[in-house]
Amino acid sequence: MSSPINHPQTDVVVCGLGHMGGPIAAELTTAGYQVVGIEKGPFWQYTTDWRQDQKDDEWAIAVERKFDHPLYISTFTIRNNMNQFALPVRRYTKNIQYHALGHGVGGVGVHYGGSLGRFSPWSYQPVTMTKAKYGDAGYSTILSNVKGGTPDIEDWPVTYDDMVPYYNSWEKAIGVVGDQQTGQDPFIPNARFPMPPHPPTPYATIFKNAVQSLGYTPFSTVSGLISGGYVNQYGIGRNGCVYCGWCGGLCNYPCEVGAKTSSHVTTIPAAIATGKFDMRLESYVFRIDTDSSGKATGVRYYDSLGNVHVQPAKVVFNGLWGYNLIRAMLLSGIGVPYDPVAHTGSLGRGLTEGYYPATSSASVQLNVGANAYVAGNAAGGGYNIMDLNEVNPNFSHADDLTFMGGVNLGFGTYIGSGPNTFTTHLPSRTNFGSTWKAGLKDEKIPTKITATLSGTGPNLPLLENYADLDPHYTDIYGDPSTRVTLDWDANTYRVSNYLVNKTTKITDILGKMGDPTTIKKNIIPELAQHVDWWGHHMRGGARTGANQATSVFNKWMQCWTSENIFAAGEICDTFGDNLTAGTHVAGAMAYLAADGIKKYLQSPGALV
Amino acid sequence: MVLFLPISRREFIKIGAAGAIGFGVASAIEIPILENSINNDNTKISQLQSQITQSQGFLTLNPTEQVIVEALAEAIIPTDSTGPGAKEAGVVYFIDHMLAGNYGKGGNYFLRGPFVTPQSGSVTVMGAVYPSTTKTPITYSAGTITPRLQAGTSYQYAFNPREFWRRGLTFLENYCTAAKGGKFETLSSATQTTVLQEMFDNSATNTALQTAFEGPNAAEFFNEIHDMVTAGFWSDPLYGGNQGMVGWELLAFNANYWGDDIGLGAVKLMVASTPTRLPPKSLGQLQKEGGGI
Ligand SMILES: Cc1cc2nc3c(=O)[nH]c(=O)nc-3n(C[C@H](O)[C@H](O)[C@H](O)COP(=O)(O)OP(=O)(O)OC[C@H]3O[C@@H](n4cnc5c(N)ncnc54)[C@H](O)[C@@H]3O)c2cc1C
Ligand code: SF4
Numbered sequence: 001m002s003s004p005i006n007h008p009q010t011d012v013v014v015c016g017l018g019h020m021g022g023p024i025a026a027e028l029t030t031a032g033y034q035v036v037g038i039e040k041g042p043f044w045q046y047t048t049d050w051r052q053d054q055k056d057d058e059w060a061i062a063v064e065r066k067f068d069h070p071l072y073i074s075t076f077t078i079r080n081n082m083n084q085f086a087l088p089v090r091r092y093t094k095n096i097q098y099h100a101l102g103h104g105v106g107g108v109g110v111h112y113g114g115s116l117g118r119f120s121p122w123s124y125q126p127v128t129m130t131k132a133k134y135g136d137a138g139y140s141t142i143l144s145n146v147k148g149g150t151p152d153i154e155d156w157p158v159t160y161d162d163m164v165p166y167y168n169s170w171e172k173a174i175g176v177v178g179d180q181q182t183g184q185d186p187f188i189p190n191a192r193f194p195m196p197p198h199p200p201t202p203y204a205t206i207f208k209n210a211v212q213s214l215g216y217t218p219f220s221t222v223s224g225l226i227s228g229g230y231v232n233q234y235g236i237g238r239n240g241c242v243y244c245g246w247c248g249g250l251c252n253y254p255c256e257v258g259a260k261t262s263s264h265v266t267t268i269p270a271a272i273a274t275g276k277f278d279m280r281l282e283s284y285v286f287r288i289d290t291d292s293s294g295k296a297t298g299v300r301y302y303d304s305l306g307n308v309h310v311q312p313a314k315v316v317f318n319g320l321w322g323y324n325l326i327r328a329m330l331l332s333g334i335g336v337p338y339d340p341v342a343h344t345g346s347l348g349r350g351l352t353e354g355y356y357p358a359t360s361s362a363s364v365q366l367n368v369g370a371n372a373y374v375a376g377n378a379a380g381g382g383y384n385i386m387d388l389n390e391v392n393p394n395f396s397h398a399d400d401l402t403f404m405g406g407v408n409l410g411f412g413t414y415i416g417s418g419p420n421t422f423t424t425h426l427p428s429r430t431n432f433g434s435t436w437k438a439g440l441k442d443e444k445i446p447t448k449i450t451a452t453l454s455g456t457g458p459n460l461p462l463l464e465n466y467a468d469l470d471p472h473y474t475d476i477y478g479d480p481s482t483r484v485t486l487d488w489d490a491n492t493y494r495v496s497n498y499l500v501n502k503t504t505k506i507t508d509i510l511g512k513m514g515d516p517t518t519i520k521k522n523i524i525p526e527l528a529q530h531v532d533w534w535g536h537h538m539r540g541g542a543r544t545g546a547n548q549a550t551s552v553f554n555k556w557m558q559c560w561t562s563e564n565i566f567a568a569g570e571i572c573d574t575f576g577d578n579l580t581a582g583t584h585v586a587g588a589m590a591y592l593a594a595d596g597i598k599k600y601l602q603s604p605g606a607l608v
Numbered sequence: 609m610v611l612f613l614p615i616s617r618r619e620f621i622k623i624g625a626a627g628a629i630g631f632g633v634a635s636a637i638e639i640p641i642l643e644n645s646i647n648n649d650n651t652k653i654s655q656l657q658s659q660i661t662q663s664q665g666f667l668t669l670n671p672t673e674q675v676i677v678e679a680l681a682e683a684i685i686p687t688d689s690t691g692p693g694a695k696e697a698g699v700v701y702f703i704d705h706m707l708a709g710n711y712g713k714g715g716n717y718f719l720r721g722p723f724v725t726p727q728s729g730s731v732t733v734m735g736a737v738y739p740s741t742t743k744t745p746i747t748y749s750a751g752t753i754t755p756r757l758q759a760g761t762s763y764q765y766a767f768n769p770r771e772f773w774r775r776g777l778t779f780l781e782n783y784c785t786a787a788k789g790g791k792f793e794t795l796s797s798a799t800q801t802t803v804l805q806e807m808f809d810n811s812a813t814n815t816a817l818q819t820a821f822e823g824p825n826a827a828e829f830f831n832e833i834h835d836m837v838t839a840g841f842w843s844d845p846l847y848g849g850n851q852g853m854v855g856w857e858l859l860a861f862n863a864n865y866w867g868d869d870i871g872l873g874a875v876k877l878m879v880a881s882t883p884t885r886l887p888p889k890s891l892g893q894l895q896k897e898g899g900g901i
Contacts, residue, residue: 053894056864059843063835064711071718078761087761090718094835244866371883373862419842419861427834429808432684433801441690442860445883472722532761 004300004308010036010278012597013299013313015285015328018107019583020568020590021319022263023173025271026234027594033601035277036311037268038301040284041069041104044254044264052256056246058418061253062095067111069101073284074475076323076482080530081464082340086483088473095421098355098536100252102321105281108536109262109583111252114224116176117384117408117580118167118588120188120391121160126458126575128155129390130404138401145402147490147526149462152350153404156574157546157555163588164190166595170587174261175230175238177380178222185219185384187391198227198241198380202368203449204412208383210512211409216387221413222580223380224261234270245373246418283309286479288316288332294562296334302477314604315597318567319590322538323482325571326467329542331479334562335552338466340485346552346560347542348468350461351486354537354576358524359496361454364510365518369447372417382412388455388505389579400502403494407455408579409509451513453506457495458577459488459539467541484538486531492578493526539576542567544589554608556596557589563606568593664701664848667708668770676777677703679793683800684837692854694837702840702849707770714768723766765823769832776821776829780807783820804830845890853888862886864894 011033014021021037029035044050044067060066077086093099102108122129131139143151170176177195178184184191197220200208208218225247228240241259258265271277282304289297289310298312318325326348329335338349389395389406397403419425424443430436470483499505501523510519545551548560553572559565568590570582599607666674681694681703694700706712765772780803784792788799795803806817810827817826824832840849842856844863850856856863865886 052864053891056894057844057846057891059839059847063839065716068716070716072716072720075718085724087724087764088718089761090763090765091714091716242866245862246864369883371862371885373860374866374884374886419856419859420839425838425842427808427831429805432804432834434686434688434690437685437688437693437858438690440859442885445860445885447883473720 002307004310005303007036007309007311009298009312009314010034011313011601012036012315012317013038013311014317014319015288015299016040016102016107016319016321016324017105017263017268017279018102018319018321019109019263019587020321021107021317022267022271023170023587023590024317024319024566024568024594024597025263025277026173026267027591028597029271029274029276030234031598033276035271036313037271037277037279038283038285038299038311039105039279039281040073041102042281043105043279044110046254046256046258046265050254050256052244052246055254055256056244058246058420061111061246062418062420065092065100067104067254068092069103071101072476074324074481075473076484077470077473078484078486078531080485080487082485086470086485088470088481095426100536104264105268105279106262106264107321110260110264111254112224112260112262112536112583113248113252113581114260115221115248115413115581116224116584117178117222118184118188118191119160119163119577119585120185120386120389120579122390122405123575123577123579123585124156124158124160124163126155126390126404126577127153133390133393133396134398134401138398141401142404146460146462148487149464149489151489152461152463152550154350154543154545154547154550154574157544157551158592160188162555163592166588166591167191167584169233169591170584172233174224174266174587175226175232176222176224176261176584177220177227179220182219184222185386185391186217187386187389187393193222195227195230197221198223198225198414200383201370201381201412201414203366203370203451204382206366206368206513207411207451207509210509211383211385211387213512214508216385218383218385221380221382221384221410222584224583225255225380226259226261227380232266232270234267234273236266236269236273238265243374243414248417280309280311284477285320285328286331286477288318288328288334288562288565290332290334290562294334296562296565315564315566315600317593317597318565319569321569322541322571323467323484325567325569326542327469327480327482329552329559329565330469330482334565335542335559336561337468340464340466340468343463344549346545346548346550348466349463349550350540350543350574351465351467351484352459352461352539352576353486353488353531354459354539354570354578354582359454359456359492360500360521360523361452361496362500362506362510362519362521363450363452364514364516364520366449366451366514368449369445370449372444381414382410384408384410386579388499391579397498400494400498403457403491403498404460405457405491405495405577405579407457407495407499409453409455409506411451411453451510453500453510455496455499455506456578457492458575458579460491461540461575462489465540488531490526493524497523497526537570537576537582539570539573539582541571542569543574544572545574554606555592556599556607557593558596558600558607564600564604566593566597566600664698666701666704668712669700669704669707673773673777674700674704675793676781676791679800680833681837681840683797683804684834685841686797691858692852694841696851697841697849697854698851699837699840699849702843702847703836705848706836706839707773712768712770712773717763717768719766719768721766724764762828772824772829772832776824776832779821779824779826780829783817783826786820787816844892846892853890856888860885861888863888864891865889 017039079086178193231237239257285301287300296316335347336345338345469480473481544553681699685694687693807826807830
């Protein structure tokens, strides 16, 4: 191999140009700094790569994964506990695009679901606010009931109020859709969105009326798929959603009109427009270099021909997403790796999966029909309530202190999906032959639809769950893969059981929506399944926190042990409560990190 | 009758641990053993050929495989009073074309060792327990959920999907011959259904099945067959299946047609309480029209 190619020093090097890397690139270049962006994938152009007459293709998207990270470059391994041998993920699960990793400018954002929403004040201070409601003793009872491991829960180093300005910047940049007058929810103050909601579906209106009659406060589903033409604070304009039908569901698609918000259509174009952004595509970051004091000197990456490049920088931003974000730091010897036996160290600690196993639910038949194929999952057109959640001061589950949190209950968004991904079409003991086939006829344009409501609560960080480097498997360049050790706690089962089974909270709503005699409950047993790979919402593992012993980043997203390394992403969440999908929260975190980097460049040193 | 010998689990793990990638079993296929069946198969294929148009034909499935795959596809999506099935859709061509290309090669797969073969029980590997990949169905008040076998880490083979099919089809024929007295395509429709269900169940006590299948196991192969047959019925006709969009027709799936040219916005169509059924449009049609955004 020839000797490394050395580049001149830049102010900031941004590793990974997804939802997180985009805001950093836009904010720092518009503030006058020189930024280099390094991204292992290409820059897809929706105007050419995703034209409707090519992109609306379920085989390519749901199975061949044309726009996902190729696993032969790198993968990760997973096991449920530290006594097991971790197996590598060798292929994406067919027809379930939640199993997906980003590749290219925009990252996973180019084909995520676009379901958004702010976290609540409770989400940022779960310990303090749960104690305030149920008392220290009540909180101890909750912790002692946690099943599946030892809870490792902390408050964020920031409060909701601290985050409001950053939420505002993020929402303006990507054009978040939601109620403009009333905001996201009365319990989540000052959330006013730049774009109006998508038109409600008729079944969403049924839900809205039902919950209103019970005294709850519905709000329009918050969405990241813009509802009309929009120009953001950087002057970047985009088209509104055309309800193409090839958008979301079990499998998610890139958008042919650029309505699906991600950095490739929102913030990266803004950075490019400044002339201060140098973008290196198909370039794979493998090390962050540090000096003897632990400060980063820059990064090293391979270009697509295998040449090694050295890019010195004053600040390194790690926007490599989840496992890759942790891995880059472990490989570079940055931070203190978590020791799962001694429970010391912070890098890899507190890992949770933001997705959840099946939860209990109840359903009712409605008196309306729908064509599930038209419109598409624009993650909008529905309504939600936060009333069955800790954020509501009047919500209390003091009668059942076996779980933490509550639910963001939503209903009525557009459905839309390709035929291969409907669950009634997936392999099973009965899903084949003539009887099954007859049942499929016109099944997605019923004249009466069934409404299902379910509750999913937070998955709690446990001392047993963590990420480290795998001893057996490597990426294509020979560096160890990330190893994930993770299993469910019982929390989310219990939240759903409480709402569906132990109380009538869910069935009361269903009774107002449709014919009460058709209500059916589906009660799922606790911990019937182990974590398999979901992977679209990895939280914790590289947490931001007030305590240096248990977190990797301080409140400015500045690394405790390397003052010029910053990061953002769901993997940095101190606590993730599943109230919303999470990118909204991480996006605000990226704007906070951008502020931190500006402060640092003006006056280098520890910001806390 | 064994067409090729899978290396034993123990050996496989050992080889895998040493980092070997080659699996080298396909060459063990004995042509003479197949002779009789090929003659039978040829008759069936000549029947099939009557349907073959200029652009249809086989790229990778051999004549024996063509017949089994056709029979499997028809058992899963039969042609019946509900309408056309896998046969009319040309599902067998879809599967053939996909196995011949990137999909069959496992183009995006991570295929580096060590390799640990799936087990029905757990096994110790390098001092650590390897969890079972057989997932037990979860029974709850509304029915039973069977966790999907493909999820996450189930594919732990050193070979690509084309080999997966070569092996799976052979195992299937061996099982049917041993346990049902004939190859899959010769069995009655009721027996075919039973075989598919037995594969799905992959019961540890079904010794004949366990003996016949070893990497892929029966349930994994069932899932793969089902996924590919349905994909051949419901993916865009460009890929060789879903000919005449018969698969979409069954589901009333409108595919790439939003109904805008009949004066109804998509939202309106969606929300009507008597939903409108729209005729589908394929990507090929759309491209010809120079349409799309
Ligand atoms: C199918 C799916 C649906 C989702 N739906 C929703 C939803 O509805 N709502 C929601 O809030 N969230 C959703 N998410 C999650 C959301 O998409 C992610 O949280 C978000 O996109 C992550 O942004 P990121 O910038 O952290 O990572 P990414 O978008 O993954 O960006 C990281 C970038 O870094 C690059 N990269 C990685 N490693 C290297 C390397 N070594 N060198 C160079 N570049 C590298 C990658 O190619 C990628 O472009 C979904 C995720 C998936 C998979
Ligand atoms: S439904 Fe809307 S946002 Fe989604 S891909 Fe289609 S046009 Fe884009």
